[in-house]
Amino acid sequence: MGAIVAGAGLSASAQENAEVENRRLDTITVTSTKREQTLQDVPVAVSVVSEDAIEKAQIMDINDLQTLVPSLAFQQSQNSSNTTFSIRGFGNGANNVGIEPSVGVFIDGVYRSRAAAQISDLPNLQRVEVLRGPQSTLFGKNASAGVISIVTREPQFESQGSVEGTVGNYNSVRLRGDVTGPLSETVAFSLAANMNTRDGYGENLVTGSKLNDRDRWGVRGELLFVPNDDLKIRLIADYDEIDELCCISGNLVNGPTAGAIAVSGGQLVPEDPFSYDTFVNFDPTNELENSGISLQVDYDLGFANLTSISAQRSSEDLSNIDGDFTSTSLLGQNIVFRDIDTFTQELRLTSTATDSKVDWMVGAYYFDETVDSANDLTFGDGFRPFLDAVTGGGAALAGLEGFVGVPAGTLGAAGQGMSDVFLQDNTAWSVFGTLDIHLSDRLTATVGINYTEDEKDAIGEALSTDVLSGLDLVQLGYTATLASLLQQNGVNISDPTSVGPFIQNNPAVYAQLQQAAVGVAQGAQNPFGVLAPIQFVPPFLNYPNAIESGSTSDSDTSYTLRLAYDVSDNINVYGSYATGFKSSSWNLSRNSLPFAEDYTPSSTIVDPVTQQVVFQAVSSPITDAGLNLPNLTTGTRFAGPEEAEVFELGVKAKFENFAINLAVFDQTIEGFQSNVFIGAGFALSNAGKQSSEGIEFDATWRPTEALTLTFAGTFLDPIYDSFPNSPSGDLSGTRPSGIPKTNTSLNGNYDFEFAGMDAFVRADWARTSDSPWADDPNTDTAVRAAGYKRSSDVVSASFGFVTDNDIAITLWARNLLDEQYNMIAFPTTVQTGSFNGWPNQPRTYGISVRKNF
Template sequence: MTITDSRLKSILLSGAALGTLAMPASAFAQDAAQDAETADSNVIIVTASKRETTLQEIPIAVSVTSGEDIEDAQVRDLIDLQTLVPSLRVSQLQSSANTNFIIRGFGNGANNPGIEPSVGVFIDGVYRSRSAAQIGDLPNIQRVEVLRGPQSTLFGKNASAGIISIVTDRPQFEFGGQVEATYGNFNARILRGDITGPISDTLAFSLAGNINKRDGYARDLNLNQKFNNRDRWGVRGQLLWEPSADLSFRVIGDYDKINENCCIAANVRENPGITAALRAASGQARPLEAADPFSYAVRNNFPSTNVIENYGGSLQGDWNVGALTFTSITAYREVRSTTNQDSDFTSADLIGQNAANTSIDTFTQELRVASDFDGPLNFLLGGFYFNENIDFTNSLLFGRDFRGYASALIGAGTGGQLSAPILEGLLGVPQNTFFRQGQGIFDDFTYGNDAYSIFGQVDFKPIDRLTFTFGFNYTEDKKRVTSNVVSTDAFSNLDLVAIGFAQALAGRGVDARNPAAVGAFAQANPAVFAAIQAGAQNPATNGLLALRGLQFLPPFLNYPNAVESGRTKDDDFSYTIRANYEITDNVNIYATYATGFKATSFNLSRDSRPFPTDFIPGSPVTNPAASPIRNAGLAVPNLTTGSRFAGPEESEVYEAGIKAQWPLVAFNLTVFKQSIRGFQSNVFTGTGFALANAGKQSTFGIEFDGTVRPTDGLNLFVAFTYLDPKYDSFLNSAVGDLTGATPAGIPALSASMGGSYTYEFEGGTKFTVRGDYAYESDVQIAEGLPGFIVTNPNGTRNFQPALDIARQFRRQTDLVNVSATLELTNGFEISAWARNLLDDRFISTVFDSVAQAGSISGYPSLPRTYGGSIRFKF
């Protein structure tokens, strides 16, 4: 393990120097204004083990951020939370609903509705299966727990990389509430309020609502309007019924809506030849902005649509019977998402529509019983049922300029000999057959998932201070998918190899449509026939093959069919073995071995393709070799292989840690080796997604966090995560063999540090200042750029150029956030704040520009934001 970045070294050293003093507010979630007079001031209750315990006692790598810290740091959603938790990375890319969560470098699932994330998100114990159901602004947050490493034993459904558990305040039997108004740059307006109180001696309620609006910080110079705005609102109501001290029921209902023009993709690298073709096709002098992504200026020909509705309800019941507690959580949720985007990201009307509608209906039921015996043995036993149905439609259609654009590229690819009209004439098809406005591909997928799991955990304490834990989870998961995908792109339906083959035979006076004539010619002239076959597959002799790059919407082989069932069934037994020893009342050590599991994920995109075992690619004329799909008569033109689904992920972790807590100082230190076999890699290919299993991805890591209160009112904190990830084996990724490579997007070092100080004036008025710094070391931001992949005539691909280009794009982040709050004794608070104070700018990721080979697009970071808030608590 070698650290070569000098800045990385210096931060590690500074973190080590603070190690005897510090741990971040995110880890112990302490109120910065609270005096540290006793050890109890540091006690934080968590439910990471599905029973209440203190953060000090729980032998799990978990970071906890309190509602007060979230409020003070002006964290508005889960995307902002990563500045307080270094092991967590959250990114928002193509749309408002496209959010990806990564813990310790592991995570996936964004933007492909068939993939559940490897990081499970729970809100008040209810599993949220897709990112669109996770990103709304939540009121009344009590705390956010981030559990690092496989958590399949207790959480079961898709927790192979970790868990984010959001806990909100329960209704109170004492009347109270708050209202808050915020105004910031980019005309940001935020209004939040909540109220809680008793209805009777046994029934309490709470009601909360929020509105979050902001003008766009980017501008479309072609449309003369702002992009990347924020427009969200939501309501949430709760009832808490406690008919007795041993029985309670909590009902939660919520609705939130997002309606935003998001998200810009800036030009990072321009291909002059492509720009010239865009200019010729659209008649515009500047169809896209020059490669300056931080100008936040773009050119599109229509605004993006992002309308997301997320709503549902849950019922939780808890019943104490002696030393046993029975818990039931029942939930039903729906997500409705409508998006449309100018996916070529230019003012030329190439992609006239990329519209998607996603409907997700989810039902979950959890039952469990936990013991609280005085003796050495305690247990937890439960079951979980999950049912989900998804309907996903997507239409990608050519715009009015695509025909002219394609014609210009055809001319460039054939040395000016061909154009779209000339090509139509040569092939004997009517004019305006190819690249016509409104042609494209229409996707329609239906998806069903049923899963259940049985889980349990036993804690055995043979002697005082020593506890052994064994946990298990058996999961069975069934999925079924039906596709109805239709391509009306006439040019992509052409078999250019077969056409070249037919033209060569015609030159010999043989009609390729007559099998008997072809067979007779082949028998009489075997050497010539073999040369014709080879020549049809060689771009040097078949000039049509130079146009394959324009065939990016080929016909789709729908399934289920006679060869492909469209069904999967997985089962797995995961387990945890842990030893925990309390050295003193203030110091714990623990060691854990745990496994995790994530079931098969389906590729619900137009890049879903048959497995190589089911199909041999190539032309049926030049490659008549037998394969199940060919034998069944199912082959369609230009069909290639890939995957319909990626098989299960299986993770494991070896972990050891120490937790120490005193009245003024606390720290956690964790060392781990974590790996995932069959990691589900989901790579954007320009029009769809390539889904594949990595052989194995592993990460060695060190995590540290600590806090110290050297004097009344002063709280200092630091946290860092060091990761050394690699692909142990990944032969068939979407961009070639990555075995031995470092996975993209995972910084070697992530750090968060800062502090807060509260001064109390005579009379009780308080003034608090807070600052934090979040750092990520330099890292490559893309595995490769699949648009640069060259498909060879035999169906193989040349990947290396994509890898070389991707290595040129890197990211480093340096984010500084500050706030100051004046808290009056009458309940009023006045705050001023800034996030990304130094206006650090970086590209979060890059991809090959759609239908523009050689051009690269990327997503620029959010610029500096600042503002003020007024809050009244009662």
């Protein structure tokens, strides 16, 4: 009997141990410190999205990740390539090809420098690591806010593959396939391809086209050489295309210019962005081509691993949008073309000793990139009627045309506009190193350093054919005022026989008239001053020139200091201080303007009768060099570097079926590169200081073998500590736009048997709290008054099972409850008082069928 009882006890204990083992959380491997470590052991704030989560949550591209990683956010505006990623509220890079993102994106260790090269659908995803906070010590280029590191599966020496097809609403069709296997005992290959098509969920009511569609495809091939245990060589080549009609802009507020649109024969959609309907004269197009090749070599030297990653990438981006967002042809074509070629080379040496008191890494990074950008902006045939309507019926423009002697209808005529070309060469290099000093079995001190030099040479040339914007209204106002004053004295300014004797006989009186005319011309009484706000594209001062070199040269030393302590085998804590850096960003757009220290806006006024200079333009380097142009103003040629720092305390705990990671931080960026739309263009500037204190956590609990729950959150207190020179005035002490104070996500996955088959059901909920619509308080006030919210609750779900013949079937829905919110709000182009926004994607759903072999 005792043996039976003992045996029963052992059986119960074994069963209990088996249940505990089945509930044990998986070990997650990361390479965020460029060493292979477990997520639990790495003392860095990093979120990991696993291959299993990617498949079950139907993560197709980098944009979808924000539903699983609360610290990560993205915003998309007028086309697919104008996408901005942010981490902890810090991020930029859209709407100006000269601005490199503050969040660095690396795919298999290769830097993707612009959003156009980051947003494609990616096959064979293994995991995605999101590193939060400055990462400049280890990553060689522009990681002042964080890093998104995407890791794909290597070729395998066992033959295998898969094919997957998906159909969904809006006639969605997705096809994916991959195959891998050996070519010999030392060489393996993989080949993957994907296609993603879908009708648009919006409609252009002018052309009848469906907008915000999907039409993209890509191929990727790899070779893996493993000639011996010490050497591994991985060669990757990829190519992808995007050809889409994107993106819809909805009317949030139709302001006082709506009547002028109607007078011009145009139509506006009522203030309902979620009708997904729009009136535009032509469809917004976006065509992207990306290609690249990379070679990674890993060699075990015995005492260390040598890694070399070489890559050459090319990206082309062609877009055209109706920038006035109405069916009135205010603006005609707005064609933008960008061509970016990038070469990168990284070398690093990583120690491999397992019993050493010091682990070390040293490396070097080289970056060489050329950027070509061109933009053609033209006025449409509705532009002049619109100008007539907003200036009081056309008398002002007609009067000016008569005064300057140009044919009626010249000012604001269709076909006028601006063409610009910008070129940039960027060369950067850095050296870096880290030391992990094991002070005891449980305490490790880390010191990391990175020295970077970054040089950029830029050329900007633009030609404005806008006759109105080329007119010096101050000079014309002087001439008109002087003529009026002379006429009051019985003198006709156009009659030399009348004006000459008057000046000769009354020099003092004429001098008084001149000074009076100068005062009127430079003030609010200028008879043509009402036209100044519609001089949208004045002449452009090309650079480099005698004053502006067109070059920047930056250098920086970034470093990391960290202490990590293993409280127990299950709990680790760390404290760190790190700095980050992003180099200067050139304003490669028609809104590029001289700095205030180089130019003081003013006009030289010449008396049309005597040819005497009656007012000399204010002295400045550009004026003194003879480079002054009519209506030239000041702004920025480039934004200076960003310098980031973060203080962080973290704890990581992992038990049998529960894990939690927690970080408390105080992060700042000095010189944050802000690029704000102001109605007729973008204004690039450096914020003095932007900071964010916050708490982040992510927790995973497996209460049973079948159920896994994940809860994550980010809680921020963002502020502009100093931003006195913003386009909207002094924003110091205000909250930056688009940064919610709270982001949370809850994910649940339940595995079970369904009709004798392995099955799962998964749900994902992501909540984003409210945030300011724009840094400009007038925009935020107007949009809020119209009742629009920026908070959102997005729920997605999926259900899947695997048949006996290894066919996986998944039914899925993203934004299941059809939550509606706008991603961005902005002042409508050339329509004062009106505001537009970019609405989110509505509910999508479908079924995916996958066969593994």
